[in-house]
Amino acid sequence: MSQAPTESHSRVVIVGAGFGGLTAAKRLANTPLDVTVVDQHNYHLFQPLLYQVATASLSPADIASPIRGILRNVDNVKVILAKVSGIDVARQEVVADGRRIPFDYLIIATGAEHAYFGSDWAQFLHGLKTIDDAIYIRRRILLAFELAETESDPDERRRLLNFVVVGGGPTGVEMAGSIAELANRTLASDFRVIDPRSAHIVLVEAAPRLLTTFDPSLSETARRSLGRLGVEVRLRTAVTECDGSGVSIGLERIESRTIIWAAGVRATPAAQWLGADHDPAGRVKVEPDLSVPGHPNIFVIGDAALMFGANGRPMPGDAGVAKQQGKYVATLLVARDKSKTFPPFRYRHLGSIAAVGRKSAIVQIHWLKLSGLLGWLVWSVAHIYYMVGFRNRSIVAMNWVWNYLTPRRGMRLITGVTGSHIEDMRRCVLSPTAANTGGAALPYAATATLEQSSRQAPQPVHVDGRMDQAGDPANRYSQ
Numbered sequence: 001m002s003q004a005p006t007e008s009h010s011r012v013v014i015v016g017a018g019f020g021g022l023t024a025a026k027r028l029a030n031t032p033l034d035v036t037v038v039d040q041h042n043y044h045l046f047q048p049l050l051y052q053v054a055t056a057s058l059s060p061a062d063i064a065s066p067i068r069g070i071l072r073n074v075d076n077v078k079v080i081l082a083k084v085s086g087i088d089v090a091r092q093e094v095v096a097d098g099r100r101i102p103f104d105y106l107i108i109a110t111g112a113e114h115a116y117f118g119s120d121w122a123q124f125l126h127g128l129k130t131i132d133d134a135i136y137i138r139r140r141i142l143l144a145f146e147l148a149e150t151e152s153d154p155d156e157r158r159r160l161l162n163f164v165v166v167g168g169g170p171t172g173v174e175m176a177g178s179i180a181e182l183a184n185r186t187l188a189s190d191f192r193v194i195d196p197r198s199a200h201i202v203l204v205e206a207a208p209r210l211l212t213t214f215d216p217s218l219s220e221t222a223r224r225s226l227g228r229l230g231v232e233v234r235l236r237t238a239v240t241e242c243d244g245s246g247v248s249i250g251l252e253r254i255e256s257r258t259i260i261w262a263a264g265v266r267a268t269p270a271a272q273w274l275g276a277d278h279d280p281a282g283r284v285k286v287e288p289d290l291s292v293p294g295h296p297n298i299f300v301i302g303d304a305a306l307m308f309g310a311n312g313r314p315m316p317g318d319a320g321v322a323k324q325q326g327k328y329v330a331t332l333l334v335a336r337d338k339s340k341t342f343p344p345f346r347y348r349h350l351g352s353i354a355a356v357g358r359k360s361a362i363v364q365i366h367w368l369k370l371s372g373l374l375g376w377l378v379w380s381v382a383h384i385y386y387m388v389g390f391r392n393r394s395i396v397a398m399n400w401v402w403n404y405l406t407p408r409r410g411m412r413l414i415t416g417v418t419g420s421h422i423e424d425m426r427r428c429v430l431s432p433t434a435a436n437t438g439g440a441a442l443p444y445a446a447t448a449t450l451e452q453s454s455r456q457a458p459q460p461v462h463v464d465g466r467m468d469q470a471g472d473p474a475n476r477y478s479q
C-alpha cells in the first residue's frame with residue numbers, strides 16, 4: 001500500500017484517463033500531491049486495437065481496463081466518473097455533471113473526437129473512437145452479411161456486401177484488411193446462399209498514397225498487401241457526397257450499406273472550456289512546458305494539445321506523444337512542488353507501426369523498415385507491451401495465436417438488436433445509428449435526429465482515427 005500525501009496537499013485534477021492522463025496519474029502516485037482523475041468512462045481504453053473489436057477478433061473487455069482497478073493501490077489518487085463540461089478558470093474549478101472540483105493544478109487530457117466534413121454525413125458514416133463505436137461497427141458488418149443471405153434483390157445484396165472505408169491512414173488500413181479477412185476466412189463457410197468471399201471492400205484515400213507518415217516504400221508494401229487480401233485501394237480519391245446507400249466520388253458512385261469513417265478527428269473542446277488559442281482542429285496551443293499561455297498551472301496534453309516538434313511540424317496525435325507528455329507534466333509538477341525548475345518538453349519519436357491483416361504489418365523505426373510477418377511480430381510485441389494489465393495482455397496474445405492458427409473469430413456476436421426479428425435487424429442496418437439509441441431499432445427519422453444531435457458539425461483537419469501532423473496537405477483529407 002502506498003503512503004497518503006504528507007508534506008503538501010496541492011490539488012491536481014487530471015481530466016481524462018486515456019494514454020496521457022493515466023500516465024500522469026501513475027507518475028504522480030505516492031507523491032505528496034492530492035490527485036483527482038475525472039473521466040466520463042470508468043475504463044481506460046487501448047484505442048489501437050479498437051479495429052479488432054469492430055471486426056470480431058477481440059472482445060471489448062480485452063482492450064479496456066477499469067480506471068479504479070488500475071489505481072486501486074494508490075492512496076493519493078482518487079477517481080471520479082463524470083463528464084466535464086467546462087472549466088471555471090477564475091475560480092480554479094472543473095465543472096462536471098453539476099459538481100465543481102477545485103484544483104491548484106489542472107491537466108487536461110481529453111483526447112480527440114469524431115469530425116466529419118459535411119454536417120449531415122455523421123448519420124451515414126461510422127467512426128471508430130470508442131468501445132460503443134466498435135461494437136456498433138461490428139454489428140453493422142455482421143448484420144450486412146446476415147441480411148445479404150436472405151435478400152432477394154440482387155442490387156440490394158450487392159449493396160450489403162460492399163464495404164467502404166474512408167481514409168487510408170493506419171486505422172483505415174487496419175479496418176479494411178481486417179474486414180477482408182473476416183469475409184474471406186472467418187465467414188467463408190458460414191452461409192448457404194451468399195459467398196462472403198464475394199464481399200467487396202474499398203479503401204478510399206484522397207492522398208496519392210496510403211499511410212503518408214510512413215516511408216513511401218512501406219506505403220506501397222501496405223497497398224500491395226491489401227490488394228492480396230482482396231481490398232480495392234482507391235488513391236487520389238476524395239468522397240464528395242455520402243448517404244445511407246453509398247458514397248459519391250465526383251460523378252462515380254459506390255453503393256454500400258456500411259461506410260466506415262477513418263478520415264478525420266478533431267480535438268475535444270478543451271480550447272472552448274479555457275477560452276484558449278487553438279488551431280482549426282481545436283487543439284490548444286501550448287507553451288514548451290505544455291501549459292496554457294497565461295495559465296502556468298493549467299496544462300493540456302495528448303491529442304487535445306498543439307505542440308511543434310524539433311522538425312517545426314505539429315507533434316503527431318499518437319499514444320506515444322500523449323504518454324510522454326503525461327509523464328513530463330507529472331514530473332514537472334513534482335519538481336515545481338519542491339520549488340525546482342524543469343526543462344521544456346522534448347519528444348522522442350520511437351517509430352511508427354500499422355497492421356495490414358492478421359499476419360502482416362509495416363514498421364518504421366528511424367532507418368529500420370520492416371514488413372510482412374517480421375513486421376507483424378514487432379507490431380504484436382509493441383502492442384502487448386503498451387497494453388494495461390496482465391489479464392488483457394495474456395488474453396489478447398492468446399487470441400492472436402488462435403487467430404493466426406485458425407480462421408475462426410469467436411467474437412462475431414450481433415448484440416444490441418431486440419430479439420432476432422429480421423425486421424429489427426433490417427432497420428438497424430438500413431437506419432443510420434440505431435446503436436446510439438441503446439440498440440433499440442427506431443424508425444429511420446427518429447434515429448437520424450438522435451444521431452444528428454449527438455454529433456456536432458465538424459471542422460476536420462486530421463487524417464485517420466488518430467490526429468495527424470496537420471500542416472502537410474498530403475496528409476489531409478480534402479473534400
Ligand SMILES: Cc1cc2nc3c(=O)[nH]c(=O)nc-3n(C[C@H](O)[C@H](O)[C@H](O)COP(=O)(O)OP(=O)(O)OC[C@H]3O[C@@H](n4cnc5c(N)ncnc54)[C@H](O)[C@@H]3O)c2cc1C
Nearest residue numbers: 016018019020040048084111302303317318319322465466
Ligand atoms: C482507432 C484508433 C486507432 C489508433 N491507433 C493508434 C496506434 O496504433 N498507435 C498510436 O500511437 N496511436 C493510435 N491511435 C491514437 C491514440 O489512441 C491517441 O493519440 C491517444 O489515445 C491520445 O491520448 P490522449 O490521452 O490525448 O487521449 P485519449 O487516450 O483519447 O483519452 C481521452 C480520455 O478523456 C476522456 N474524456 C474525453 N472527454 C471527456 C470529458 N468531457 N469529460 C471526462 N472525460 C473525458 C475519455 O473518456 C478518455 O478516457 C489510435 C486512435 C484511434 C481512434
